Amino acid sequence: NAGVMQNPRHLVRRRGQEARLRCSPMKGHSHVYWYRQLPEEGLKFMVYLQKENIIDESGMPKERFSAEFPKEGPSILRIQQVVRGDSAAYFCASSPTTSGSAGELFFGEGSRLTVL
Amino acid sequence: ILNVEQSPQSLHVQEGDSTNFTCSFPSSNFYALHWYRWETAKSPEALFVMTLNGDEKKKGRISATLNTKEGYSYLYIKGSQPEDSATYLCASINTNAGKSTFGDGTTLTVKP
Numbered sequence: 001n002a003g004v005m006q007n008p009r010h011l012v013r014r015r016g017q018e019a020r021l022r023c024s025p026m027k028g029h030s031h032v033y034w035y036r037q038l039p040e041e042g043l044k045f046m047v048y049l050q051k052e053n054i055i056d057e058s059g060m061p062k063e064r065f066s067a068e069f070p071k072e073g074p075s076i077l078r079i080q081q082v083v084r085g086d087s088a089a090y091f092c093a094s095s096p097t098t099s100g101s102a103g104e105l106f107f108g109e110g111s112r113l114t115v116l
Numbered sequence: 117i118l119n120v121e122q123s124p125q126s127l128h129v130q131e132g133d134s135t136n137f138t139c140s141f142p143s144s145n146f147y148a149l150h151w152y153r154w155e156t157a158k159s160p161e162a163l164f165v166m167t168l169n170g171d172e173k174k175k176g177r178i179s180a181t182l183n184t185k186e187g188y189s190y191l192y193i194k195g196s197q198p199e200d201s202a203t204y205l206c207a208s209i210n211t212n213a214g215k216s217t218f219g220d221g222t223t224l225t226v227k228p
Binding site for chain 2: 045
């Protein structure tokens with residue numbers, strides 16, 4: 001049973017380019033969460049999605065960042081016109097349970113974005 | 117407390133020592149608290165899911181307690197081993213909020 005799969009594991013972009021990070025949740029999981037870990041900091045919530053719906057995007061920067069979780073295919077976190085401050089590790093997690101449940105999250109190994 | 121706070125930030129102990137660390141979280145609208153273990157170059161893995169005031173969970177040499185009225189949880193490791201070296205994260209979920217809010221973690225280093 002494959003775990004949460006994230007790709008690419010490492011991504012290098014120049015300032016102004018776009019970054020796309022993909023996350024395939026565990027089989028049977030319909031809830032996806034994206035977290036960001038800036039250097040020397042902890043995990044910060046970005047967005048919570050269910051299939052075709054954004055449930056909570058209170059942690060997403062207002063500009064340049066977007067996320068989707070289509071009916072088919074992986075969840076995608078998209079960062080347009082990247083800046084050096086976007087350099088971070090981006091973690092995806094999934095859960096099989098409905099919003100508000102006590103179930104734990106299952107994490108991917110993260111995608112490390114470096115902006116030159 | 118508005119955020120999830122963990123202390124200490126880091127801890128160095130000798131093999132065989134017992135240790136504990138603290139997670140403080142907002143007590144209002146509490147729904148659940150999770151503890152995760154995060155080893156270097158791996159992904160966080162859940163240790164405990166705790167929901168009830170007074171909950172006490174145990175897994176081998178690791179145990180955790182929960183006080184939802186005052187908003188804190190303790191994680192205990194008895195007889196620390198080098199393989200216990202990791203960052204221990206706690207995460208709080210408020211009622212039906214869905215998202216987990218993480219503390220910054222306690223990084224434990226156990227010296228042989």
